[in-house]
Amino acid sequence: MLHAALIWLAEAWQVREPARWSSWLWSAFVKPAPGTHARAMKSEHVPDPVAGLAHMLGVARAAPWWHWPWRALVLPMAQRPRGWPVLALLGRGASTLWSLAGALLWAVLWPLRMLMRALDRLAERLDAPAIGARVDHALAPLLHLPGMRWCILAGGLLAALVVMTTPFNWLGQFAFLLLAWMLSMILRRLPGRFPALALATISLTAMGRYAWWRMTTTLEFDTWTQALLGYGLLAAEAYTWLIVVLGFIQTAWPLKRQPAPLQGDPSHWPTVDIFIPTYNEPLSVVRPTVLAALAMDWPHEPLNVYILDDGRRDEFRAFAKEVGVHYITRPDNRHAKAGNLNHALQQTDGELVAIFDCDHVPTRAFLKTSVGWFQRDPRCAMLQTPHHFFSPDPFERNLGTFRRIPNEGALFYGLVQDGNDFWNATFFCGSCAIIRRAPLMEIGGIAVETVTEDAHTALKLHRRGYTTAYINEAQAAGLATESLSAHVSQRMRWARGMAQIFRTDNPFLGRGLTLWQRICYGNAMLHFFFGLPRLVFLTAPMAYLFFHIYIIHAHAALLALYVLPYILQSSIANAHLQGKFRHTFWAEVYETVLAWYIALPTTLAMINPKVGKFNVTAKGGLIERSYFDWPTALPYTALVILNLAALAFGAVRLFWWNTDETATVLLNLVWTGYSVLMLGAAMGVAAESRQVRRMHRVAVRLPAVLYLQDGRALHATCTDYSMTGLGLELAADQDWQELPVGEPVHVGLW
């Protein structure tokens, strides 16, 4: 048909050479000279475009329709050079469009870039320390007046309240956005802790404005369904606001405590018992920990190391006898790890108790680094050091982010615990810690009421007025959980335990804690309630996209103007305060994975704290082949499908159903798109990748000697080692052929 039309057109225009494009173009504009004889066109003169395309793609004319697009993209190898131009043309077009769009964006953003550069230059010129010192000098007499600090705080809060509650129109709100952003751009370049606090304050103000606006103007609903969903979303948002405020207070001033030197004659240093509780872990996991504990530097030789075996295994008893450590068992397994430790506390008498999970291998310097604070501060009841893992956790292994992107522990041990330490609210984390026996016995030993006995024990110590300490120097290294399901169940236990403490021994109530300690504990516990709110965020846009229910009563553009400063300022402040310890996107993915699984335990524990039992975290396993953990990923698969369906509905709304409210549809689509991105990454975590080694290798650079069987010795460099193997690097010009394969060798390490 197309061919017939072309023949007719060629005849009407009198195209001289129908096979050439240029001839068609010429004839379209230039009429044939009058009087020339009109030439009749035959079908063989005019090329058939369909036949040409079929030839180019190598498709028979009678082939089914889907062969055409299929062949346009996927061709047999032999025909590729001919068919390729179709794809190449498409690709070139797309790339031209892309680069045009990029150039346009670059041009549009030029003023913004210039502004940022100017602000950076301004920040360079500011002599922040000198200004700070002058301000300090000027304000010092004022701040020494009694009660003045509280007055200033109250004044600041009042001013912030005014800023948050003043209504602006869209222009005013836009000016606020711009000014706040410019101020942050200068502040983020200034050194020191005060600019960081100022950034946090701006971020909180932007959030406060959004929260106030959201609560006062966006909650007008027409139906019960709208109201229910709308208030549900508001509750989820209110939760995040609370967590942000508590989090900023918690990490406002990280203490960064240094180890205290030991005092007095070594023979008078306190006696230490070292507890290594175990239940079902294999001896191969426990052995290095016990040997390392024995090798720790401490004047009271030999050290009292105790294996607390709840598995009551003969193999462990024999090993304890062989290496000369104590072995303690008990008739029952009541209260799991907490009960195990309490039983051992009854049978020992050291002044201090060091506790290591059976897979946390301590360094030689552990005691010498940490005991000093117990001498310096007689009220110090507990000292915690970070949990450091030399194997990647399932998130890092399956997403390939190990040692490149800070993991979730980095935030807790790098920033949160240092922040807690400032408020004297360091948490006990169950391992790599030292506790003074007397205060521990005073509170009745390790707490047994909840499944997170460690945090609860620290809370009880703080209630009695004891102090705690945190030293951010990794003094022990352990194995991270191996599989995603084990990791998830470990976090489920923590979440459930924290919710239990929140219910049974709420840190906001009861005696003995300072306001700041209450905030730190409150944040640690409330943090684990993120499950439900996150599920709300992942599904909220569906109310509009599927059912056309408005859950936020506001114009989309105004909503964007209020949300944008909030999100922008939080990201700038977070990047400045936690940049080293937290990667925003991956942290969100992490929470997304856990959300589904901790939503239920935390809710159940809030209703009835007695539900649920202690589950031991499986460690030291090996994932022998790659697989996809379907059972764990199932909820996310469902959420992804739902979100994709919402995207499809949104597209229909955008072009047909709701063409009068394009902005609203677009906002919901962007939101859903972000959710899909996050859920996709969450599913990526469930693709368990294969683990090569059972014993994880520690990366080092050490000189080494490789002794061959015949007595020859080669100079080498050790690149990594573990309990069962090591990596050696020989000089680059070494002739590898000479090295014998399968022959036993010796390696000498410095």
Place this chain on the structure above:
Amino acid sequence: MAQQALLCADLVVLVLDVSPRAVHVHATWQSWIGRLQPTQRWAVALNGVDPRSAIRRGTLARLRAQWGERLLPYALHQDEHVPQAQERALCVHQNMPQAQAAHDLQGIAAWVSEALGPATTGRQGAL
């Protein structure tokens, strides 16, 4: 001959085999060292280090305790590459540059040249 060299040298490097005998003759060597002029510097190099042998490991620890700061940072390892090079009448680094002995000797040579410094002319060290 050795005494003659001792008297002339700017830098004296005493080479001891890592064997129990070297531990026992510590006093003799100390009396030799005592005869040196105050301007003459001296150090101790260890030969035949082999972590595979328990006797040599123990001896190494005792020699370290005896000589302390005076020991060179490089010790010469037990290495079959040395007799192999001798058989071919070559230096060990010419015969097998990657050998541990070649690495150790280079370290010792670098240390000696550093210790003598550029100012020393004429007189050589005794090794």
